[in-house]
Amino acid sequence: MTKRVFISADHGLAIVYFLQSDVLPTLLDAGLEVVLLTDDGLREQISQRFGRPGLTVEGLRFPQARQYFERNDHTLQYWLHFLRWMGGSQRINTNAMDGHLRQMDYESSAKAKRLMPLIRGLTWGLRRSRWMRQGLVRAQMRFTPDLYGDLLDQYQPSLVVASTPGWRLDRYLLRQAGQRGVRTAAAIIGWDNPSSYRLPGARVDYATCWSEIQKRELVLGSDWAPERVHVGGIPTYDGYFRKEWVIPREEYFRMHGLDPQRKLISYACSFVTFSPNFRNMETLARLVSADALAQPSQLLIRLHPNHFMPGSLYEQEAQRVRQMIQSMPHVHLVEPVALGGELGYYSGEDMPEKASMMAHSDVFTTVYSTMVVETAIHDRPIVSVCLDTPGGWNTPGKFSLALTEIAEWPTHQRFREAQAGRVAFDEGQLRAALDAYLRDPQLDGAERRKFVQDEVTYTDGSAGKRTGAALAKLALEA
Known part of the structure; x- marks a missing residue:
């Protein structure tokens, strides 16, 4: 049988x-x-x-x-x-x-x-x-x-x-x-x-x-x-x-209206359950829009699946992001695709989108998300952006946890100790980390590769x- x-x-x-x-x-x-x-x-x-x-x-x-x-x-x-x-x-x-x-x-x-x-x-x-x-x-x-x-x-x-x-x-x-x-x-x-x-x-x-x-x-x-x-x-x-999912760079840039002459900084929202991401995104958007970085750059923001929870604070944050970027020609948005039903927005429907975003980023930024591992696989520079929002969610009955307090969480601690990327707790540190990687994309490359080997074991x-x-x-x- x-x-x-x-x-x-x-x-x-x-x-x-x-x-x-x-x-x-x-x-x-x-x-x-x-x-x-x-x-x-x-x-x-x-x-x-x-x-x-x-x-x-x-x-x-x-x-x-x-x-x-x-x-x-x-x-x-x-x-x-x-x-x-x-x-x-x-x-x-x-x-x-x-x-x-x-x-x-x-x-x-x-x-x-x-x-x-x-x-x-x-x-x-x-x-x-x-x-x-x-x-x-x-x-x-x-x-x-x-x-x-x-x-x-x-x-x-x-x-x-x-x-x-x-x-x-x-x-x-x-x-x-x-x-x-x-x-x-x-x-x-x-x-x-x-x-x-x-x-x-x-x-x-x-x-x-x-x-x-x-x-x-x-x-x-x-x-x-x-x-x-x-x-x-x-x-x-x-x-x-x-390399099964990567869309060619020219095609990917065309899909999102990106400028091929500007460096690409991406930001994948993470950790929104405990703390807003908006200050991270706003700061990145301002640095890019003001041409305040070592090289002319543009920002591509990927929303988190929780941003699509109807009636939530996270949904409100997503709407703030949509409004913010309307006046910023060098800031663009990616919204994850839902598989449907109860399986939510954590799906394989946009694996080519995710893979291409990481592969073509000159610097990838997030808040210690799992995508730090995925981006290290693509051997791209990584910055974990932990800029606290005063008062957190500022909503009665809603718990907030400062991003500066989460460095000792197990996976966050391993990322830091592996020195697979940089961590920024204020705008000055963020700008310095971005500039360092824009000048030298190979910086911390050996540490990224060891991080991948340690975390996923089989790289073939x-x-x-x-x-x-x-x-x-x-x-x-x-």
Whole structure:
């Protein structure tokens, strides 16, 4: 009987990781059938675009999963989720989680605030006690609804793979699969995921991650057994290494109305949940428009997916940016393309756009975003711009965290310590960093290349095949 693998693609980046890399072809070439579970509303669209023999697309049943979360001991499920998020071992850097804990303390309701001393006490214990962490993972298993029983019966998978170890609604699929004795695995898709989330939302058997750094975070921070964590690189970036997505410079400049005679400085918005990006963009736009840099330049701004959340502060910021650039001929805007449905703006729909923006930038700027890794792959100079906005969001009830306070977050710390780019905390430092790179694009080149090697492991475009082969082995041996 042909063996089958379930893949949970509950996020736009998961579509790129599994379907726009060598992971899926490697699984199929191993003689496995693949059942992709994704947003119900996109099943037909994904089938048409990625369909091939051996691939079936089914729905992830987001509405039913969300309804179960909201209607079945919602308060208890909510706090279990929060404790998993905050309660990873202190054996690794907890600064990112500490920032989220401060946000929760500030933004929670009056009733929740009364619970926060208890939550902080439990978090303190979880970070110090493996026994408590294991107990928390076991306790959450009582919330295992029968959402996928018919699919598990119909397809009888040998392996269920999710794009997180149950950190999102995929926890219900992983729990039900584990309850039935089906082998489970998690693919770590995000650079900061192992340091920002921590304890699994289900008892997951195996994980595959980018690097030995991430493996250490999983083992020390989340109690994974080392022999159950595979280092396979990051399949999503194989296309970068193979230069599959880069649009020729002349064509790309023409697409955005860019001046081929001016240097290109790009800015990818990041970290908007905690702090505005507007001052960063405004300062860059002013320096470019005033020709205040070492060479005549232009600015291309890429909005963040959160900028498209209806009615949010982030949406308001995006509108301010659109208004600002109307009178600035050397400032241009890129808006990420949505895959649709609940998969959001983190999608592979504009990988050529992203790749080309990085490849053709004379200097790439952001706020410690994952794109510092992606841009280092393209060997372009990088500046992390951390100009604080006085008062942050200046909105009652909305937590703000100064950009100057986030340097010690795990991935941010690694970028700085690798000296793969510069960090600017004020306009003078920003101008100096931009001028240095405009004068010498090879500055810090050796450090960028080592940073890439350390963070993604495989730089030859083989991560998809390596990861697919590891997952195929788990399925075939089950």
